[in-house]
Amino acid sequence: MEGDGIQVERRDEIAALNSSADEVSHLALDIGGTLIKMVYFSSDSDWPVDDEGKRSSKEKGSKNCNFVNGRLHFMKFETRKINDCLQFISSKQLHHYGGWHTEAPVDCKNIIKATGGGAFKFADLFKEKLEISLDKVEEMDSLVAGANFLLKAVDREAFTYMDGEKEYLQIDHNDLYPYLLVNIGSGVSMIKVDGDGVYERVSGTSIGGGTFWGLGKLLTKCKSFDELLELSHQGNNRVIDMLVGDIYGGMDYSKIGLSSTAIASSFGKAISENKEIEDYRPEDVARSLLRMISNNIGQISYLNALRFGLKRIFFGGFFIRGHAYTMDTIAVAVNFWSKGEAKAMFLRHEGFLGVMGAFMSYPNNGLDHLMSKQLVEQLPKSACCPKHEARSPLLGDLTENGSIECSVQLCL
Numbered sequence: 001m002e003g004d005g006i007q008v009e010r011r012d013e014i015a016a017l018n019s020s021a022d023e024v025s026h027l028a029l030d031i032g033g034t035l036i037k038m039v040y041f042s043s044d045s046d047w048p049v050d051d052e053g054k055r056s057s058k059e060k061g062s063k064n065c066n067f068v069n070g071r072l073h074f075m076k077f078e079t080r081k082i083n084d085c086l087q088f089i090s091s092k093q094l095h096h097y098g099g100w101h102t103e104a105p106v107d108c109k110n111i112i113k114a115t116g117g118g119a120f121k122f123a124d125l126f127k128e129k130l131e132i133s134l135d136k137v138e139e140m141d142s143l144v145a146g147a148n149f150l151l152k153a154v155d156r157e158a159f160t161y162m163d164g165e166k167e168y169l170q171i172d173h174n175d176l177y178p179y180l181l182v183n184i185g186s187g188v189s190m191i192k193v194d195g196d197g198v199y200e201r202v203s204g205t206s207i208g209g210g211t212f213w214g215l216g217k218l219l220t221k222c223k224s225f226d227e228l229l230e231l232s233h234q235g236n237n238r239v240i241d242m243l244v245g246d247i248y249g250g251m252d253y254s255k256i257g258l259s260s261t262a263i264a265s266s267f268g269k270a271i272s273e274n275k276e277i278e279d280y281r282p283e284d285v286a287r288s289l290l291r292m293i294s295n296n297i298g299q300i301s302y303l304n305a306l307r308f309g310l311k312r313i314f315f316g317g318f319f320i321r322g323h324a325y326t327m328d329t330i331a332v333a334v335n336f337w338s339k340g341e342a343k344a345m346f347l348r349h350e351g352f353l354g355v356m357g358a359f360m361s362y363p364n365n366g367l368d369h370l371m372s373k374q375l376v377e378q379l380p381k382s383a384c385c386p387k388h389e390a391r392s393p394l395l396g397d398l399t400e401n402g403s404i405e406c407s408v409q410l411c412l
């Protein structure tokens, strides 16, 4: 049978699932250069099936649809450890639960929406190991769909960051476009977004998150990205960066608006000192590197915003990881270069934009609306919240694995 929402078909697995506490659907993947992002929905409790093994309605909505409460799960894995991801999917039997389609023939099961370059690169691996077919969703389409959805559906998804303070923003749905979306993954894509599905990738740079992690690993011998980020937290970039004051005898270069503490040349001090890499503290190296890359991205983003007259720049991608210093550097760069005209904004679900887009591409009509309603209803509707306010579970930044409550509409 068919309805307005996600369509459900009688299937052996569905009957089998009846015995398990959580029922899972809509597994989607974003397989990037560094990280694999995963989203899936699980209903809160078992969903009764009728005598024929079909799911029956707990609470019938119009057109034979069910409103199912549950959780949206967010996970990430390192792409170089893709077997961990395959293992997770297999152990949780997630691969049986892509979208549920009435008309999907039996041999079309195990079709999972996937975006990112890895949807091409690893298609054979998924087929071979789990008999999963990856239904590819274009990467930029996914990023834009995910960003638009989150900005509209999740209250206070976006926030500014300045001087150590977060300020959540209430986005006016009628005044969202145009904006510049800067996705800082392994590399960086800059996308001018003019509407739902209306966008142009206007620029990009290969100096992105992969550069920070790759160079940082070589220079500091860090074993994990989190370790590198933690090191940068404790470091002092002035030990290695050449500042305007180092060149101008401690003075500002006020004529061109540069203070003595502004970085004149990233890593520039290293040339004038008789030191090897071992003579620098890894903390300071990590800090300089993070500052150099964040500054550069902030500046290129601003230039592209200027190119198209865009005032708002949303930054996504897992490079940011909700890290205060990264956000501060990007925000200061945008503010500095635009003379306060453009604003850098960050997203709570920063790294999950692409996978959310892939998730949203499962054919349905009810999911978007219902999720929006659920997510928005659980958050206070103030236009702007006090700084440093206490967080509800839903307000936590989703930079790590986690889940959020929502409901989806499934139709029989």
Ligand SMILES: Nc1ncnc2c1ncn2[C@@H]1O[C@H](COP(=O)(O)OP(=O)(O)O)[C@@H](O)[C@H]1O
Pocket: 031, 032, 033, 034, 035, 036, 078, 116, 184, 185, 186, 187, 208, 209, 210, 211, 212, 213, 225, 226, 316, 317, 318, 319, 320, 321, 351
């Ligand atoms: N746990 C982690 N392991 C590796 N890199 C991480 C991690 N967390 C954040 N990062 C950063 O995020 C970047 C990947 O961001 P992401 O948006 O997932 O891009 P991609 O789709 O290219 O994998 C990495 O290059 C690195 O800078």
Ligand SMILES: CC(C)(COP(=O)(O)O)[C@@H](O)C(=O)NCCC(=O)O
Pocket: 031, 032, 033, 034, 116, 117, 139, 184, 185, 186, 187, 188, 189, 203, 204, 205, 206
């Ligand atoms: C090729 C990519 C779209 C892949 O996305 P990613 O896995 O980095 O998230 C991205 O790395 C990128 O936009 N690189 C910058 C290439 C350039 O414009 O120079």
